[in-house]
Structure formats: structure tokens, C-alpha cells
Amino acid sequence: MPQFFTNTSLPPSMYEGPLGGIVPAYADLLCQQGYTHQSAHLQLRFLADLSHWLDRQRFSIADITKALLRRYLRSRHHRFHPRREDASILKRLLHLLHTKGLLQDKVPPSINSPRQCVEDDFDRYLSQERGLSMAARVNYRPFIQRFLLEQFGAQPIQFVHLRAKDVIRFVQNHAHKLSPKRAGLMVSALRSFFRYLRHRGDITTDLAACVPGIANWQFSSLPKFLQPHQVQQVLNQYDRQTAKGRRDYAILLLLARLGLRACEIVALTLDDIHWQVGEITIRGKGGRLAQLPLPPDVGKALATYLQKDRPTCSTRRLFIRLKAPRRGFANSIAISTIVARALKQAGIDSPHTGAHLFRHTLATQMLRQGASLAEIAQLLRHQSFNTTTLYAKVDLATLQTLAQPWPGGVQ
Numbered sequence: 001m002p003q004f005f006t007n008t009s010l011p012p013s014m015y016e017g018p019l020g021g022i023v024p025a026y027a028d029l030l031c032q033q034g035y036t037h038q039s040a041h042l043q044l045r046f047l048a049d050l051s052h053w054l055d056r057q058r059f060s061i062a063d064i065t066k067a068l069l070r071r072y073l074r075s076r077h078h079r080f081h082p083r084r085e086d087a088s089i090l091k092r093l094l095h096l097l098h099t100k101g102l103l104q105d106k107v108p109p110s111i112n113s114p115r116q117c118v119e120d121d122f123d124r125y126l127s128q129e130r131g132l133s134m135a136a137r138v139n140y141r142p143f144i145q146r147f148l149l150e151q152f153g154a155q156p157i158q159f160v161h162l163r164a165k166d167v168i169r170f171v172q173n174h175a176h177k178l179s180p181k182r183a184g185l186m187v188s189a190l191r192s193f194f195r196y197l198r199h200r201g202d203i204t205t206d207l208a209a210c211v212p213g214i215a216n217w218q219f220s221s222l223p224k225f226l227q228p229h230q231v232q233q234v235l236n237q238y239d240r241q242t243a244k245g246r247r248d249y250a251i252l253l254l255l256a257r258l259g260l261r262a263c264e265i266v267a268l269t270l271d272d273i274h275w276q277v278g279e280i281t282i283r284g285k286g287g288r289l290a291q292l293p294l295p296p297d298v299g300k301a302l303a304t305y306l307q308k309d310r311p312t313c314s315t316r317r318l319f320i321r322l323k324a325p326r327r328g329f330a331n332s333i334a335i336s337t338i339v340a341r342a343l344k345q346a347g348i349d350s351p352h353t354g355a356h357l358f359r360h361t362l363a364t365q366m367l368r369q370g371a372s373l374a375e376i377a378q379l380l381r382h383q384s385f386n387t388t389t390l391y392a393k394v395d396l397a398t399l400q401t402l403a404q405p406w407p408g409g410v411q
Contacts (some may be wrong), residue, residue, distance in 0.1 A: 001040060015046060017051030018061050022096065029096060034311050034326035043089050049076065050093075064094070073394050087113075114157050115148045126195045133287035135263040138331045140189035146174070147190065150293050158201040164210035167194075171212050179354075183214040225361040230348055231256050237346040243309040244322055248338050250301040255358035257295045257337070258282075262332035262355035268318040273302065282381070290381050 004365030014023055026047060053072055054060070069090050076086070078220040097103045110131075122144060126132040132140075147170055148157065167190065175183040194207040226234075235252055237333040254260050264282050272281040278299065282290045302318075310320055329335065336354045343350055350357065352400050 014048045017055040019047055019051035023047065023127065025100065026093065026096060032313060033324050034313065035324040037325065046089050047093065047112065061097060064103065118148065119144060120158060122193060122196050132286065134267055135283060135285060138263045139185055140192065141198060141331055142333055143186045143189040144193050159197055162203060162207060167207055167210050169214055175214055177266050180214060187211055187214050225364040226357065228365060231361060233348065234342050234346045237342065246309050247319060248342065251335065251338055252303045252342060253298045253301050255355055256362065257298050257360040258292055259362040261359065262335035263333050265319065266329045266332055269316040270318055271316060284381050341399055
């Protein structure tokens with residue numbers, strides 16, 4: 001892997017102070033995460049400033065704590081304009097120091113915002129205490145992020161002040177913007193979150209019981225879908241001469257050909273593609289694993305993306321952000337955003353722009369081509385057959401061919 005800097009390409013001042021010895025390792029880390037030379041140089045200058053400040057204050061690496069780093073930031077922001085990247089640089093440094101064994105903390109210290117700390121702790125609770133799969137946790141997180149942001153904003157988080165009316169108002173403000181299924185997911189996420197807060201002792205009121213339910217009659221509406229020519233129209237609009245175009249094209253093919261959920265695409269890793277047997281492993285709801293055949297066009301698109309565009313980085317995630325830091329998508333919203341952008345660029349005006357649109361489309365196309373509901377259920381990995389029967393009423397033309405004349409009716 002190419003390195004940004006050699007020991008002779010940086011000024012001697014970069015290596016002064018308690019953090020001087022960590023500079024090469026930090027530079028290598030920035031290279032691995034895909035930062036540009038300019039961005040890396042700015043971060044190393046920040047690191048040198050911190051090292052000089054520690055030296056003037058007579059601190060060593062062993063003295064570094066969250067409180068000390070906040071003190072440094074206050075001092076720095078009197079001299080330089082604050083930047084959004086400042087906290088991220090310090091967070092990356094802390095984890096590097098911990099990895100190198102230079103800090104004695106059993107858990108790497110974090111300088112995340114209080115809201116991020118709550119989100120991370122809730123995620124650990126869902127995983128360790130509740131046993132939820134990564135896919136479920138990825139789906140829960142955006143709702144909790146939105147709730148915390150709307151309730152507290154930049155103010156200190158004080159859960160003791162939460163009231164039932166706050167919870168009800170949040171659900172009422174957002175439920176009508178979501179599909180019944182997504183609204184139900186929001187309700188589940190909030191109920192789990194309030195149980196977690198009560199488990200932790202942050203609240204004494206059972207706010208989980210205050211979250212209003214969402215009516216979700218399974219057959220109240222038809223699933224929305226695209227016509228075959230519209231699917232091809234979306235795929236054709238990608239510029240596959242660019243890295244972004246090739247990556248997003250591969251993602252759309254997975255949605256269109258296999259009907260994957262957005263969270264399942266986020267969770268895909270390099271180890272999930274079995275090239276020799278032409279299969280792909282999917283991590284579905286509840287942590288269930290499934291093996292699906294890898295269609296030739298999907299395999300070709302993935303191979304092209306991996307060979308030409310996926311950067312070398314530490315994560316095993318299949319799909320990686322285009323900008324540094326190089327890592328997998330944070331949640332399924334990224335996939336839905338890619339879908340919405342693709343529909344807009346293809347000139348398709350659809351009231352539904354989420355990734356599930358392609359899942360519904362695939363099921364509808366299979367039904368029209370003569371597939372049985374059992375075959376559709378197997379491909380989409382429905383745990384309940386009732387979920388699949390929703391598609392039985394989609395194709396009116398097919399149903400009309402099966403309809404018998406009404407006895408004595410008008411001819």
C-alpha cells in the first residue's frame with residue numbers, strides 16, 4: 001500500500017512532543033482509510049499542534065483522557081476556527097493509541113457527542129441483551145437518531161424530562177410520512193429504546209407503553225411496483241465509466257434481480273460472495289442466513305466494481321463509501337438515497353422511492369411470468385406465507401383471466 005509520507009518528507013516539528021512517535025502510524029492509517037494527501041497533511045498538522053500543547057503542559061501520552069482532549073480543543077479554538085473534523089481526528093487518534101497499547105483503558109476512550117454515545121450504547125444493548133441482528137439494529141437507529149435530535153437538539157440530554165406527550169407527538173408527526181410497515185418499525189424501535197432507558201434507570205415511567213400503535217392492515221393497499229421497461233430505464237441511466245456509476249449499478253442490480261432489502265445490502269461482506277459455486281450469502285431478518293444464486297449480470301457487475309473501484313481498506317464490507325473515511329454504509333438510508341437518486345435521474349416520477357420498490361417489482365414480475373407464490377416466498381425469504389399472498393391481488397389482468405362469468409350477468 002502506498003504511503004503518503006516518508007520520515008524525510010515531513011518537517012522535524014511534526015515529530016516533536018509526546019505524539020511524535022505515533023505520526024508514521026497515524027499517516028499510514030489515513031492512507032488506509034482513503035484520505036487525500038492534502039487532507040492527511042492537515043490532520044498531521046493538527047496532531048503536531050496537539051503534541052506541542054501536551055509538551056508545554058507537561059503531559060505524556062499516558063495522561064490523555066477525554067477531559068484533557070476537551071481542554072485542548074477549547075485552547076485550540078481560541079487560536080483557530082473550529083472545524084467539524086476536529087473531533088473525528090481525536091477519536092481516530094484515541095483508537096490508534098489504544099490499538100498500539102499506549103493507553104491503559106480497557107475500552108478505547110470515546111469523544112463522541114452525548115447523543116452518539118447513547119445511540120452506540122443502545123445498539124450494544126440490542127445486540128447483547130436482546131440478541132437483535134445487525135440488520136434490525138441498522139433499521140432501528142435512524143428513528144432513534146431523529147427522536148433524540150428533535151427532543152434535545154444540541155442541549156444536554158435529560159431523559160428524566162421526557163413525557164408521554166413528547167412520545168405521542170413524535171409518532172404523530174412522522175407516521176403519516178411513512179409506509180405502514182416503516183411506521184410499525186418506528187414504533188418497535190421507540191418501544192425498544194424506552195425499555196432500554198428504563199432498564200438503565202434513566203426513566204421511571206413506562207414510556208414504551210405510551211408509544212401509540214400503527215394500524216397496518218395487511219391487505220389495505222396494493223404494493224407499489226415498476227414496469228419492466230422502467231427497471232431497465234433506471235439501470236441504463238448509470239454512467240458505468242465512473243466509480244460511483246459502477247458501484248451504484250451493482251447495488252441496483254442486487255435490488256432488481258434478487259429483491260434484497262436495503263439493510264441486507266448494507267450488511268454484505270466480501271466473504272458472502274462464493275464465486276466458484278455462483279452463490280451469495282444473505283443475512284436476513286433475525287440473523288437468518290440464506291444462500292441465493294448469483295445471476296450472471298449481477299456477478300459481472302460485482303466483479304467489475306471489486307476489480308476497478310473498491311478501495312483497499314480494513315473493513316470486509318462489500319460496498320464502501322466513495323469519500324474518506326473508507327468504510328461501509330452506516331445504515332439502509334444510504335441505499336434508499338441511491339435508489340431515489342436513480343429514479344429521479346431516469347425521469348421516473350414515483351411516490352415511492354425506497355429500495356423496497358424493487359423488491360415489490362421483482363415479486364410482481366415473477367407472478368406475471370407464472371411463478372407460484374411459494375417460489376416467490378422462497379426467493380424473497382418471507383417467514384410468513386401471508387406476506388407473499390399480498391402479491392396475489394397485484395396483477396388485475398392475470399386475475400381477470402381466471403374470473404368466471406357471473407351467473408345470469410350481463411354479457
